[in-house]
Structure formats: C-alpha cells, structure tokens
Amino acid sequence: MTLKQAVDIALKNSLDIELLQNRVSIDSVLNHYGVAGGLPLVSGNLADNEQITSVDQKLNTGVEISRRNAAANTLSANVTANMILYNGGRVVATKKRLAQLQQQSMKLLNSQVQNVIADVTNAYYDVVRQQYYIITLERSIEAAVQRLDIVKATQQAGLANNAELFQSQIDLNALLQQKQAQELVTAQAKTELLRLLTLQTDSSVLIQDSIIVDRTVDFANVYNRLDKNPDIAAAADQIRINELIVKETASQRYPSLRANTGFNLNRNVGAGQLVFNQSYGPTLGIGMTIPIYNGSAFSRQQKAAEINVNTAVVQKDILLRDYTANAVKTYQAYKSTLQQLETEKANNLLTGQLLELVMKRFELRQATIVEVKNAQQSFEESGFRLTNLNYAAKFAETELKRLGSMLSN
Numbered sequence: 001m002t003l004k005q006a007v008d009i010a011l012k013n014s015l016d017i018e019l020l021q022n023r024v025s026i027d028s029v030l031n032h033y034g035v036a037g038g039l040p041l042v043s044g045n046l047a048d049n050e051q052i053t054s055v056d057q058k059l060n061t062g063v064e065i066s067r068r069n070a071a072a073n074t075l076s077a078n079v080t081a082n083m084i085l086y087n088g089g090r091v092v093a094t095k096k097r098l099a100q101l102q103q104q105s106m107k108l109l110n111s112q113v114q115n116v117i118a119d120v121t122n123a124y125y126d127v128v129r130q131q132y133y134i135i136t137l138e139r140s141i142e143a144a145v146q147r148l149d150i151v152k153a154t155q156q157a158g159l160a161n162n163a164e165l166f167q168s169q170i171d172l173n174a175l176l177q178q179k180q181a182q183e184l185v186t187a188q189a190k191t192e193l194l195r196l197l198t199l200q201t202d203s204s205v206l207i208q209d210s211i212i213v214d215r216t217v218d219f220a221n222v223y224n225r226l227d228k229n230p231d232i233a234a235a236a237d238q239i240r241i242n243e244l245i246v247k248e249t250a251s252q253r254y255p256s257l258r259a260n261t262g263f264n265l266n267r268n269v270g271a272g273q274l275v276f277n278q279s280y281g282p283t284l285g286i287g288m289t290i291p292i293y294n295g296s297a298f299s300r301q302q303k304a305a306e307i308n309v310n311t312a313v314v315q316k317d318i319l320l321r322d323y324t325a326n327a328v329k330t331y332q333a334y335k336s337t338l339q340q341l342e343t344e345k346a347n348n349l350l351t352g353q354l355l356e357l358v359m360k361r362f363e364l365r366q367a368t369i370v371e372v373k374n375a376q377q378s379f380e381e382s383g384f385r386l387t388n389l390n391y392a393a394k395f396a397e398t399e400l401k402r403l404g405s406m407l408s409n
Contacts, residue, residue, distance in 0.1 A: 001205050001206065001207055002209070003120075003121065003124050003125075003209065004409065006120050006124050006193065006197060007116075007117055007120050007121070007409040008409055009197045009198075009199065010116050010117075010119075010120045010196055010197045010198070011113065011116060011117070011409060013197060013198035013199070014112075014116050014198060015198060016112055016115075016116065017109065017112050017113060017116060020105065020108055020109040020112050021109060023105045023108070023109075024102070024105045024106055024109055026105075027098070027101045027102040027104075027105045028102055030098055030101070030102075031095075031098040031099050031101070031102045032098070033091075033095055035094075035098060036091050036092075036094040036095040036098060037084060037087075037090070037091050037094065038084070038091040038092075038095060039083070040081050040082065040083040041081065041082055041083070042079070042080070042081040043079075043080055043081075044077075044078070044079045044080075045076075045077065045078050045080075046076075046077045047074075047075070047076045047077070048073070048074075048075050049073070049074045049075075050071065050072070050073055051071075051072045051073075051074075052069050052070070052071060052072070053067075053069075053070050053071075053072045053270065054067065054068050054069060054070065055067045055070060070270075071269075072268075072269060072270040073267075073268070073269040073270075074267070074268050074269075075265070075266070075267040075268075076264075076265065076266050076267070077264075077265045078262055078263060078264040078265065079262055079263050080260065080261070080262035080283075081260065081261050081262060082258050082259065082260035082261075082287075083258065083259050083260075084256065084257070084258055085257040085258060085259055085286075086254075086255070086256070086257040087251055087254065087255075087256040087257070088250065088251030088252070088253070088254030088255075088256070089247060089251050089254075090247075090248050090251035090252070093244045093247035093248045093251065094244075094248055096244050097241055097244035097245065097248065100237055100240050100241045100244065101237075101241060103237055104234050104237035104238065104241065107230040107231075107233045107234040107237065108230065108231075108234050110230040110405070111229075111230035111231050111234065114230065114402050114405055114407050115402070116196070117402075117407040117408070117409060118398050118399065118401075118402040118407060119196055120193070120196050120197070121394075121398045121407075122394075122395055122398060123189070123192055123193040123196050124193060124207070124209075125209075125211050125391055125394050125395075126189050126192075126193075126391065127186065127189045127190055127193055127207050128207060128209050128210065128211055128391075129211065129387050129388070129390070129391040130182065130185050130186040130189045131186055131207070132211075132383070132387040132390075133182050133185075133186075133383075133384060133387060134179060134182050134183065134186060135383075136379075136380055136383030136384060136387070137175060137178055137179045137182060137380065138179065139352075139379070139383070140175055140376050140379060140380050141172065141175045141176065141179065143355055143359060143372070143375075143376055143379075144168070144171055144172040144175050144376065145172060146359060147168050147171075147172075147359070147362065147369070147372055148165075148168040148169060148172055150362060150363050151164050151165050151168045151369075152165065154365070159365065164369055167369060168369065171373060171376075190205050190207075193205070211387075211390040211391060211393075211394050212394075213338070213341075213390065213393040213394050213397055214397050215338060217331075217334065217397055217400050217401065219327070219328075219331045219400075221404065222327050222331065222400050222401075222403055222404040222406075223324070223327060225403075225404040225405060225406070226320065226323055226324060226327065226403065226404065227320075228404075228405050229323060229403060229404070229405050230405060231319060231323070232316065232319055232320055232323060235312070235315055235316035235319050235320075236316055238312045238315070238316070239309060239312040239313055239316060241312075242305065242308045242309040242311075242312045243309050245305045245308065246302060246305040246306055246309060249298065249301045249302045249305045250298075250302050252291065252298045252301075253291060253298045253299070253302075254291075255288055255289065255290045255291070256288065256289045257286065257287075257288050258286070258287045258288075258289075259285075259286050260283075260284075260285050260286070260287060261282065261283060261284045261285070262282065262283045263280070263281070263282050263283070264279075264280060264281065264282075264283060265278075265279075265280040266278065266279045266280070323403055326399075326403065327400065327403050327404075330396050330399045330400050330403070331396075331400060333392065333396045334393060334396035334397060334400060337389055337392045337393040337396060338393055340389050341386075341389045341390065341393060344382065344385050344386045344389055345386065347382050347385075347386075348379075348382045348383060348385075348386045351375070351378045351379040351381075351382040351383075352379060354375050354378065354379070355375045355376060355378075355379045358371055358372050358375040359372065359375075
C-alpha cells in the first residue's frame, strides 16, 4: 500500500467525513426561501358534520314547526394563502444565515478532510518508522550472530572460554526478543492505520516505503495562509451567523405586514325554518401585527444575541492565536530536526563503519567482546535516532501543511 492509496481509501471510507457530508446536505436543503419564510403559505381545510336534530319552532306568523330526529348537515371548506410583505427584514436575514450555515458546514468538511489526510500520513509513516527499527535491529542481530560464530570458532581453537560464548548467546537472544517486541509494535501501528482507513483491523497490509521530508516548507507561506485554514474560516462564518441572528431577533420589534387571500364555501342543510343555506366566494385582505409590549423579551434577546457575536469574535481570535503559536512551534521543530538530521546521517554512517571495523578486529582478537557490544549499541542508538528524526521532520512538515490547508491526496 502506498501513501496515496491509503489516503484515497481513508477519504472514501471515513465515517467522520460522512457525518460532515450529511451536515452539508442538511444545510443545503435548509438553505431555501421557503424555510426562511419568504414564500406564501397555502393551506386547505374541510369539515363535514352530520347530526340528528329535533326542532320545535313557533313563528310570529302563527306557523308551528315540529320535527323529530331530522337529519342536518354542515359543510365548510376553504383554501387560504398568506404571505409576508414586511417583517423588519427577518426573512432576508434568515435566508442569509441559512446560506452562511451551508458555507460553514462545507468549510468544516474541508477541515475534516485535511485532518484525515494528516492523520493517515502520520500513521502511515509511523508504520515505516517501526519497520526501520526492525531493519536496524536485524543489522545488529547479524553482527551478534557473526560475533557468536567467531567466539565458537575461537573456542574450538582453544582461545576463548565459555564466558565469552555464554555472553554472546545472551546478547543475541536479547536482540531477538527485542526484534519480536518491535514486530508487535509494528503490527499495532498497522492496526491503527487500518482503523483510520475504516478497514478490517485484522487485515494484512504490506508497506514498503521510506520517509522523504519536504525541505521547502516556508513559514511565511504557512503564516499567510492561516486565515484560509477551514477551522478559522468557519469561526469567521460563525461571527457572521451570529450577526444575522441579531438582525433576526431585532426584526421581532418591528410591525409585521401580511397579505392573505382565499376561497370559502359554507353549506348548511337543516330542519327548521331555514332548510338550506349556502355561501361561497373569494377573500382578499391585508393584516398587520404591531408589537407593543412583551415584557422587554425581544430587547433582551437582542442583547444576548449581540453578546454571542462578541463571543464568536473572541473564539476566532483564540483559535487564530493558538494556530499561530502552533505554526511557530512546529516550524521551529521542523528546522531544528532538519539540522539534526544532517548530523545524525553522518553519525549513522560512522557507527556502521565502526561496527564493521570492530567486528574485523574482534575476529583477529584485537578487540574485546565489550568493544563489540558497545559498537553494536552505538549503531542501534544512532539508527533509532535517525529514524525518529526523519519521522519527526515528516510529522512537522505534515502539521505545517495542515495548518496552511495545503494537504491533498
């Protein structure tokens, strides 16, 4: 598996991205004038009531009406429509807020994409790092096996004692155990990578790669792009959203003007003097609602909304402050690690040469077993340091690119 394949799989399978995609879809659906209240509301009503009526009536004309258990029917139906003509600009503010929410959710989705790429990159190169530890240990094991063979041959010649043989075997066994422990760490690193890819964590994955650090990352470029970081951009969107909520709340203190129209049908069939009555026809009108006093609830809601605007501004400033500090610290680590890398590469080359030299001297009985062991330890420690520095530099590079929203698949 290559890094690009890993990132592609993660972006395709990520459950976190799927959740944010659902949020984008929801905000896209809600970003509509109908939801904001800017379109007419049309409704229909129908009622049909049957009843049994007993009637006893005496009219001033001398006519008497008496009926028992007479059927009566009342039918009413209407279709009405009403539309807001003016409500203090609330519809406009609500529509803008819905559009801003959609933009914000898209930025949060972009942020999660950047986070997934960064997490997968770090996990992928962690596997590479753990595998490099094994390679270093295998090189040291080769030296330990060679040392044991030399001791055995020397002992057969009567020039070595059992103490040297036992110590050589103990050191070899310790290295073999260390390798087994490192293989476990490597397997667990692969499991973590598979988790990030949302794949079966017991799957088999083969990674053959090296850690190549991009040395061209420029702090000024990262710093200048911090405003484009989707998290900070989403925080800026939240300020605008809260400002629009202030306008929506303030609009409740203004008169509301509505136009309404409809068509009504009323039909009565009874048993009395009025046996049948039916009326129907259209209606058209304008209604106005003027808020006079509601216990200062609207004004207090507006003040609370204005405080929320200030809160969003402070939250954005905090986020920008933290991201800026993180960028500075990460870049400092990035530059320092690159400098250490050059020194450690030379040191690792020297420790390898030293190990070969000491092994030749040991074979000629010009070096002790302690000197061989010390050379092995120096080689292992240098290999571990070199691998860690490579990973640290790559980690810093990835984080700087994430902060500057420069990661891509």
